[in-house]
Amino acid sequence: MNVRRRLIPTTAVAGAVALGLVTLSACSGNSDAADKGSGKLDVVASFYPMQYLAEQIGGDHVSVNTLTAPGVEPHDLELKPKQIGQLGDADYILYLKGVQPAVDEAIKQAGVKNTVDATTLTKLEDHGTEVGHDDHGAEEPGHEGETAEEHAEHAGESEAGHEAEGESDAGADPHIWLDPVKYAEVAKGVGASLEKADPAHAADYKKNTDALVKKLGELNTAFETGLKTTTTKTFITTHSAFGYLAERYGLEQEGIAGLDPESEPSPARIKELQDVAKKDNVSTVFFETLASDKTAKTLAQDTGLKTDVLDPLEGITDRSKGDDYIEVMRSNLAALKKALGAK
Known part of the structure; x- marks a missing residue:
């Protein structure tokens, strides 16, 4: 990374x-x-x-x-x-x-x-700024039955x-x-x-x-059930922390930054995200609690999108939407369901 x-x-x-x-x-x-x-x-x-x-x-x-x-x-x-x-x-x-x-x-x-x-x-x-769901469900070699x-x-x-x-x-x-x-x-x-x-x-x-x-x-069952049927599969987030989650539940992550939450996106990347948002009917740009939300909010404003929190759970603070891992992950699920138009 x-x-x-x-x-x-x-x-x-x-x-x-x-x-x-x-x-x-x-x-x-x-x-x-x-x-x-x-x-x-x-x-x-x-x-x-x-x-x-x-x-x-x-x-x-x-x-x-x-x-x-x-x-x-x-x-x-x-x-x-x-x-x-x-x-x-x-x-x-x-x-x-x-x-x-x-x-x-x-x-x-x-x-x-x-x-x-x-x-x-x-x-x-290996995950970058973009993670699709083509490999969703693939077995992990070397760990079967271990x-x-x-x-x-x-x-x-x-x-x-x-x-x-x-x-x-x-x-x-x-x-x-x-x-x-x-x-x-x-x-x-x-x-x-x-x-x-x-x-x-x-x-x-x-x-x-x-x-x-x-x-x-x-x-896991709650995520599988909650995200099974959605209007869109694409979500935009500040930094590319949700690659494994995206693959697990058949979603597509589009990160403004890479795996490092403070790496700056290029103008070309911003333009690409604007195009993706329009093409894939993205409604929301997610930011997080421990990193700057400036770029995410600017992108949302420029594209007419909403903003919300998707917490990478690198730490729990008073701003976290939950007191522990399970609670914050369930808050993340609720945010994703709303943004993706879950039915």
Whole structure:
């Protein structure tokens, strides 16, 4: 995906990591990221979609800290030494590689044994500003019939294999949490990995995982039913976060920006979107809560379209239309149904 220029460079991150680890050693257990006396598993999550999984599956057996505070656009995050100290002292780290390069580097340097990259628990795809539905329903190779335990087992192998071969998922779309089916796959893998990290509470992790997967299944059914018959299949959104959702439900995403919410669209792209809106009977231009809505509102004004919020769920704030992942996703569904003319 496109990486924001404001992110600190890798060398600076490595320096900060070193400083953070030195600080951690000097404090000798005084980090507030871990309360070893509580008996809970100290979990550090990179940003909200990972935090939600950890909290839902971990339940009372985990203490979850997130590196990305509410209201902070995850791509903008610059880690402080204290946060890097939290990483080094964690019992378990859950992150999603490709969203936050500064976090990716710090986690790599921290070397925590129980580190899970959510991208290894499902299959990533390449998405750009435009995602159609021609591939909707295609099977994902290499994961057919694979259990959650096998997903978790392969997670570390996949990470090591990519590094050994010099491969990168830099061009892949990381927004897997916006597809309830893929998010459920990740949930199963996270549950299996927590069972291994904390075997004493494995039964509870399994129970919580099953409950979450059930809720995500019900959410998927709601999307399938709600978007089955619509006047149009095309929606325009600020940044191209909804590629997996579009493919899952037979829609066509037209992003003003690419995978990076702050990349500027060209005049040619704006003209193209104006043509698409007219051709496909688009009624609404969607913007989001954590990124600028200026371009979306300008495009809507120029084309005589309405505006509404389609939340990529990178963080929950007072402006979010819901208190958690499920509630905000249902708000997204309501917004899509209205904009697409669902019947």
